[in-house]
Amino acid sequence: MNPSRPFAAIILAAGKGTRMKSDLHKVLHPIAGRPMLEHLLASIDQLGAARTVVVVGNQREQLEAALAGRGIEFAVQEPQLGTAHAVLQAREALAGFDGDVLLLSGDVPFVRPETMRQMLDALNAPSAPASVVLGFRPDDSAAYGRIVAAADGRIEKMVEHKDASEEERQVGLCNSNLFAVRAGDLWPLLERVGNDNAQREYYLPDIVMVAASDGRPSVVIEGEAAETIGPNSRAEFAAAELLWQSRRRRQAMADGASLVAPETVWFAFDTKVGRDVVIEPNVVFGPGVTVADGVTIRAFSHIEGASIAAGAEIGPYARLRPGAEIGEKAKVGNFVEVKKARLGRGAKANHLSYIGDAEVGARANIGAGTITCNYDGFFKYRTVIGEEAFIGSNSALVAPVAIGAGAIVGAGSVVTGDVEAGALALARGTQQVKPGWAARFRAAMSSKKKAS
Numbered sequence: 432m433n434p435s436r437p438f439a440a441i442i443l444a445a446g447k448g449t450r451m452k453s454d455l456h457k458v459l460h461p462i463a464g465r466p467m468l469e470h471l472l473a474s475i476d477q478l479g480a481a482r483t484v485v486v487v488g489n490q491r492e493q494l495e496a497a498l499a500g501r502g503i504e505f506a507v508q509e510p511q512l513g514t515a516h517a518v519l520q521a522r523e524a525l526a527g528f529d530g531d532v533l534l535l536s537g538d539v540p541f542v543r544p545e546t547m548r549q550m551l552d553a554l555n556a557p558s559a560p561a562s563v564v565l566g567f568r569p570d571d572s573a574a575y576g577r578i579v580a581a582a583d584g585r586i587e588k589m590v591e592h593k594d595a596s597e598e599e600r601q602v603g604l605c606n607s608n609l610f611a612v613r614a615g616d617l618w619p620l621l622e623r624v625g626n627d628n629a630q631r632e633y634y635l636p637d638i639v640m641v642a643a644s645d646g647r648p649s650v651v652i653e654g655e656a657a658e659t660i661g662p663n664s665r666a667e668f669a670a671a672e673l674l675w676q677s678r679r680r681r682q683a684m685a686d687g688a689s690l691v692a693p694e695t696v697w698f699a700f701d702t703k704v705g706r707d708v709v710i711e712p713n714v715v716f717g718p719g720v721t722v723a724d725g726v727t728i729r730a731f732s733h734i735e736g737a738s739i740a741a742g743a744e745i746g747p748y749a750r751l752r753p754g755a756e757i758g759e760k761a762k763v764g765n766f767v768e769v770k771k772a773r774l775g776r777g778a779k780a781n782h783l784s785y786i787g788d789a790e791v792g793a794r795a796n797i798g799a800g801t802i803t804c805n806y807d808g809f810f811k812y813r814t815v816i817g818e819e820a821f822i823g824s825n826s827a828l829v830a831p832v833a834i835g836a837g838a839i840v841g842a843g844s845v846v847t848g849d850v851e852a853g854a855l856a857l858a859r860g861t862q863q864v865k866p867g868w869a870a871r872f873r874a875a876m877s878s879k880k881k882a883s
Contacts, residue, residue, distance in 0.1 A: 434551040437481040437530035439614070441521045444468065444537030445488030445508040450664040456490040458537035459497055460668060463675050464699035464718045466497065467662075470540035475533075478544045482528060484521040485537065513632030514608060515624040522618050531555070532617055534610040534635065539661040541675070542609065546654045550611040553584075553652050561620070561642035562649040563611040564589070566604045567656045575605035576636055584650040586643070589636045593629045604651065606636055607659040616642070683710075699735075711747070719753065737769075740776075758793070772803075775818065787811075792818035792836060800825035817852060 448457030458468040465473075468485075475483060487494050488508045495505060506520040518534055525532070531551055535542065546565065553563045564586065566578050577599050579588040589606055590599055612620070620638040628634065639649045657678075662668040679702075680693040687706035690696050695712045698704075702716045705724035714728050717735025722728070726739050729746030736753025739745060742760040749763045754771030757763060761774040764781035772786045775793035780786055782799035788811050789803045801822050803814040814828050817836030822828070824842045834840060835852030844858040 433479040434531070434548060434555075436551070436555060438478075438533060438551055438611075439482035439484065439525055439528055439530060440475045440480045440533045440535055441518055441525075442468070442471065442475075442483065442485045442535050442537045443514060443517045444494060445486050445491075445511055445517055446538070447489045447511075448538075448663065451668075452665075456493045457663070459493060462540065462668065462672050462700075463679070465701075467540040468494075468497075468537045470700070471535060471537060471542065472501075472503075474542060474544045474547065475535075478547050480533075481530060482525060484524045486517045486520055488517075513626065513630070514635035515621050515633035515637060518635060519618070519621045519633075522621075525614060528614050530614060532612050532614050534608075534612065536608060536661060538663070539607065539609065539659055540671075541660060542654070542658045546652075546658055547611075549652055549654075550609075553650055554611045554613065558650070560585075560650040561612070561616060561645075561647040562639055564636070564639065564649060564651045565607045565609040565659065566651040566653050567607055567659045568603050568653065569605060569656045569659075572600070572603065572605055576608070577602040578604045578606050578651050580604060580651050584652065585648045586639055586651055589639045591628065591630075591634060591636070604653070607654070608635060609659070610635065610638070612638070705741070714746075720751075788830065789814040789816065791816045792820065794818060795820045795822070797822050798824035798826065798842065802827055804829040 444458050451457050459466045462470060484504045484506055485494060486506045486508050488511055491507065504524045506524050508517045508520045531554055533547055550563045550565060554560065564578065574592040576589060576591045577595055578586060579602055580586050620641050623641045624633050624637045626633050642649055657674055660671050660674065662671045676697060679698045680690055680696060683704050684690055688704045688708040688710060690710050692712035696710050697715045699716050699718040699720065701718055703721045705722055707725045708722055709727045711728065711730040713731045715733045719736040720734050721738045723739060723741040725742045727744045732746035732749045734751040737751035737755035739757045740759040743757045744762045746765065748765045750768045752770035755769040756773040758774050758776040758778060760777050762779045762781060763769055766783045767780045768785045770787040772789040774791045777794040778791045780797035784797050784800065785802040786797065787803050788805040795816050795818060804827055805811050805814065812830035814830045815833040817834055817838065819837045820834045821839045823840050823844065826840050827845045829845065829847045832846055833849045835850055835854065837853045838850045839855045840846055841855065841857040844856060846856055846858055850856040
């Protein structure tokens with residue numbers, strides 16, 4: 432997929448995002464468990480950018496911290512005088528770069544690598560356009576800038592909505608504000624952009640008309656409207672999340688998974704789901720989940736940072752936390768929580784249990800109400816349960832502790848020491864039975880109540 436010429440990406444992320452009403456920078460708000468900006472960066476990385484520059488301004492320290500160690504360069508726009516002015520701030524960071532440049536927006540996260548490649552290919556076509564603009568046709572053109580283009584894609588005019596005539600506002604082709612330009616052309620064009628407009632700002636789309644005045648046309652290629660979504664408010668973020676989820680659900684089913692109620696299943700950006708997987712209603716995946724073939728995930732389960740091997744069964748109402756590894760044909764039942772623990776092949780924890788910081792051997796059975804007591808308020812400790820061990824209901828295994836293969840822990844036990852293989856461990860008080868005591872107690876209390 433890599434373009435024939437090296438390219439750099441300039442990402443605009445200097446805006447204030449005031450409609451979000453948030454202390455978090457807008458482009459760091461997550462969609463599918465991943466910051467919006469990271470969706471865009473992943474596409475750029477997939478395409479193989481030689482350089483990436485993020486233009487920052489408002490809340491710049493958040494972006495610099497979030498992207499530290501990524502090899503990303505930063506340019507500062509202060510004050511914010513428009514999109515053309517923002518791109519111009521990246522000139523020093525790209526000094527000496529002589530390839531192509533993609534001009535992108537940090538709050539437009541869904542542009543596909545394939546679309547970026549089409550933009551770069553069009554820029555390097557034999558006609559050698561001055562720039563390439565990504566256009567789209569939304570259902571509601573709202574306040575988008577318009578592109579008036581010839582049948583071959585040559586742009587005749589670009590105009591912002593606020594400056595457009597009524598006739599121009601009837602044009603359905605809209606400007607995404609995403610461009611591809613050769614580095615050698617970009618900076619001279621930006622320097623000639625003026626601010627004679629309703630907002631008194633330096634508009635990036637004006638580079639198209641500046642180039643046209645030199646007799647150098649630009650072209651537009653059309654992308655899907657969904658690629659150009661740029662959420663600005665909480666409601667718009669929810670709509671963007673829904674769009675992403677709808678696509679991912681369809682992809683999961685196309686890949687061979689069965690979603691009983693697709694609209695109720697929520698994936699993370701990196702969820703991997705195999706074939707013949709059944710996912711019942713109201714299942715939520717956090718980041719870092721891998722589900723192998725033939726797994727059944729029952730309703731109302733929450734899974735994050737976990738791997739589930741082939742043929743396993745999860746839920747209903749199960750919670751798998753980071754570090755959970757569920758082996759082949761193992762079962763994690765209702766109201767069971769697993770954290771940083773491995774269940775071996777065929778192991779079962781069917782009801783109302785907490786398994787944390789543990790190794791559970793193949794075919795072991797964890798009875799209802801069992802917990803691994805892994806934390807003493809200061810440190811975490813590990814529990815090891817051997818193959819085919821049986822842990823009776825309502826047992827507490829106080830880590831660090833090991834239960835040997837084939838051992839049995841009697842129901843209601845509090846186990847504080849290791850249990851050897853094949854042994855029976857009982858750790859509970861001695862039962863006492865007092866005949867007639869309950870009847871006498873009730874009679875005495877009833878008499879007392881009447882007297883009061």
